[in-house]
């Protein structure tokens with residue numbers, strides 16, 4: 001799918017409209033877009049002659065064809081409106097002094113599922129704070145494992161474009177749900193960006209809010225377009241909910257367990273607490289979308305059935 005719009009439309013519909021969440025998808029593979037190296041905010045560098053702009057088509061806030069992305073990424077549509085497509089949800093804890101997230105990354109490096117990873121380096125206190133860094137081994141990755149989604153908010157997707165330019169393969173990422181939305185558009189679009197050859201494991205950090213003004217229009221809590229979603233939300237203290245969506249995600253979790261880096265504490269966890277966070281965010285932000293303008297909600301392309309279910313949650 002390619003929409004015939006370009007950077008001017010991206011500016012007017014997303015950046016100036018207050019929808020931008022500074023994810024870096026628009027400037028990951030387009031030389032006419034960049035992000036401000038002080039504030040992390042996206043901007044158009046120069047006018048291009050494109051009528052079908054990669055920036056517009058990569059942005060998760062211009063349009064998000066959820067069903068189409070799910071079918072292309074997972075070969076099926078969601079079984080749960082709020083959580084998305086998944087194969088399993090387990091509750092785990094770390095078996096060592098490292099946290100679960102780092103143990104998953106360490107496993108992915110050991111098993112050569114990834115050879116590099118895009119992580120965020122915190123540059124300031126006010127989101128977007130995380131600027132992309134490309135890390136080449138598990139030891140260095142430890143310094144950049146996000147402790148919260150606010151600390152992980154910023155143009156991380158630009159790191160995927162940079163990794164491609166550096167001809168890196170098997171590149172992982174720990175992103176907020178919005179990063180994974182942008183990446184999923186790049187991975188499933190009809191543009192030949194190089195993202196498909198570059199990206200491997202995608203881990204999402206479940207997010208109530210990234211602390212940016214555009215966050216109030218976000219209804220993805222769990223990181224629906226990841227291989228694994230990591231949620232401390234709704235798990236007992238010191239434990240984590242892992243939503244496993246793909247075979248690749250399952251492989252990483254299985255290996256981390258067999259190496260005794262993490263262990264399952266509950267195979268069939270009670271999801272009610274996690275769903276409370278999830279529905280609270282979705283309901284509140286969906287009302288923000290409608291309140292701002294029904295036009296603003298068009299990026300989700302919701303039909304009446306979706307609207308009814310969202311408002312009933």
Ligand code: SF4
Pocket residue numbers: 010014015019020021022023024025026027042058059060061062182
């Ligand atoms: S792709 Fe991300 S950074 Fe770029 S305009 Fe859209 S939301 Fe903002």
Ligand code: SF4
Pocket residue numbers: 021149153176177178179207208209210211212214215216218219220
């Ligand atoms: S709420 Fe979280 S996932 Fe949503 S746009 Fe903000 S940082 Fe991204």
